[in-house]
Structure formats: structure tokens, C-alpha cells
Amino acid sequence: MSESEQSMVLGHSAAMEPSPYAIPSRKLAMWLFILSDACTFGALLFAYGYLRTASPNWPTPFKCFPSILHVSIMTVVLITSSLTMLGAVDASKSGEKSKAVRWLGITMVLGAVFALLHIREWAGMIHEGVRLFENPWGSSLFGASFFSITGLHLLHVISGVIAMGVIARGYSRGSLSAGHVESTALYWHFVDLVWMFVVPLVYLMSIARPQ
Amino acid sequence: MEVSSKLKSGISRYIPVYIALLALSGLQVFLAYARLDRNRLLASMLAVAILSAALAIMYFMHMAQERRSFFWSLIPATIFVLLMMNMIWSDSFRLLHMRPF
Numbered sequence: 001m002s003e004s005e006q007s008m009v010l011g012h013s014a015a016m017e018p019s020p021y022a023i024p025s026r027k028l029a030m031w032l033f034i035l036s037d038a039c040t041f042g043a044l045l046f047a048y049g050y051l052r053t054a055s056p057n058w059p060t061p062f063k064c065f066p067s068i069l070h071v072s073i074m075t076v077v078l079i080t081s082s083l084t085m086l087g088a089v090d091a092s093k094s095g096e097k098s099k100a101v102r103w104l105g106i107t108m109v110l111g112a113v114f115a116l117l118h119i120r121e122w123a124g125m126i127h128e129g130v131r132l133f134e135n136p137w138g139s140s141l142f143g144a145s146f147f148s149i150t151g152l153h154l155l156h157v158i159s160g161v162i163a164m165g166v167i168a169r170g171y172s173r174g175s176l177s178a179g180h181v182e183s184t185a186l187y188w189h190f191v192d193l194v195w196m197f198v199v200p201l202v203y204l205m206s207i208a209r210p211q
Numbered sequence: 212m213e214v215s216s217k218l219k220s221g222i223s224r225y226i227p228v229y230i231a232l233l234a235l236s237g238l239q240v241f242l243a244y245a246r247l248d249r250n251r252l253l254a255s256m257l258a259v260a261i262l263s264a265a266l267a268i269m270y271f272m273h274m275a276q277e278r279r280s281f282f283w284s285l286i287p288a289t290i291f292v293l294l295m296m297n298m299i300w301s302d303s304f305r306l307l308h309m310r311p312f
Contacts, residue, residue, distance in 0.1 A: 054306035157298035200256035204243035
């Protein structure tokens, strides 16, 4: 074997090292991103708890109708979209391209429905007079914390829908692999997981009770 | 063998977890209207949310199928970081009693 051939083999050997944890590096990177994002949401939710505890006049504005009903529908939509995303992952792993793209399309539609319901919920709050630094009910910090937590989540949902569109297009054209679909699915499930904490802490802990 | 693996493929094998997640979300709404005191309500809400998150991570995100070393490298470290953020609480209680404005 010539020297150049040897160096090529050596050069490639580093790239061919077995992946730690026996998973593709793309998937590992997505997990690391998810964990760092979990800390971002954790910090926001803890800051929300801090402000809420330190404010004796924290508003409890969420009525059964429309807010809690909307949020419940949004939860069902998001959990269902996680299920359809699993359909895309399964289909892509078994090489059923058109089926995988169809499941991705359904997930995108559900994500878009969630985002629209979320924007409608925001519009209702704004109509009732909630702004970033004022609201008609109590602590002026309510609006800032509500819009930043739900806004960051909404941003994740919208980014996820766009990412799914890009992945579906690339996967159907053959430029992206089933691994890309799986990594996107991990992100989407994480978005679902965060919502499971946002709903009880932001909405359900602040429901309006009849006097 | 092939028939049983085909039966287990597709989204049908995730339906029990999906139903469990919907049920846990419903339980949270029920708890919100159950007139518990605030601390007990917060504790129950968090317990249900953590259970939902665990189900989603283990089955939807397939952590249950990964190597154990992967789980033990990532999850405890993240939980530790999240727990460390709890150091703020004493200050929030202080603010409640010593409001500067």
C-alpha cells in the first residue's frame, strides 16, 4: 500500500469510528439540542414561577370557555400530531416514501392548526386588554411572562412545521434520508413535551374561579 | 414471525401511549377544577406533567430502545441542571414579604 493510500485509510478511519451510544451523530446532535432547549424552557418556567410567587396580585384570567376549551383542543391536536409523526418515521424506516410524506403532511397540517388556535387564543387575550407590560387584572408582569413562554413555544411549533416541509420535500426527492425524518420527529415530540408543562403551569394554575 | 412484526409495525403500537397522554392531559384539567389548595395542585400538576413527559421520551422519542448508557449520560445531567434552577425560590418568597415597591 502506498503512502498516499495509507494516509487516506488513516484519514477515513477517524470518520469511521463507531458512534458513541451506537446512534447516528445527527440524532445525537438533535438530542443535545433538545436538552439545551429543555433548559431554556425550564429557565423560563422557573422565572415565571418566581414572578408568580413574588406577586400577590397575579391574575387568574383563564375561563373554562373559551381559554381552557381552546387549550384542551390544542393539546389534543399536538399529541395527535406526535402520533402522525411516528407514522412518518415508521414509513420512512421501511422505505415507503409516499406514505412517509403523507404522514409528514398530516403532521404539518395539525401543527398549522395548533399555531392558528394559538394565535386565536392570543388575539382573545389582547382583545381583553392584555399587553406585554399591562393588563386589566393585576400584576403587570403577567403579560410579559405569558407572551414570552407561549410565544417561544409557538415559535418552536412554526419552526417545526417549516422544518417538516423542507424535510418532506428533500425526502421525497431523495436528497434527504429516513434519518432526517427521525431527527425532525425527535424535535417535534419535544415541542409536544414542552406543551405538557406549559398548559398546567401557565393556564391551569391560573383558571378563573367563580366568586 | 413476519406476520407478527407486520402487525406490530405502523402507528398502532403507539396508540396505548397516545391514549395515556390524552388521559393524563384530561386529568390535569380535572385537577385544575378540583379545588385543591395551591401547593397540592402544583404538586399534582407537576407529577402528571412529569409522567406524560416520561412516556413521551421513552416511547415517542424511543429512548427506551436506545442504549442505557445514552439515557444515563443525558437525562440525569439535564434533571440536575433543572433542579439547580430551583435555588431562586427563597428569593421569590423574600420579595413577597419585603416588596421594595
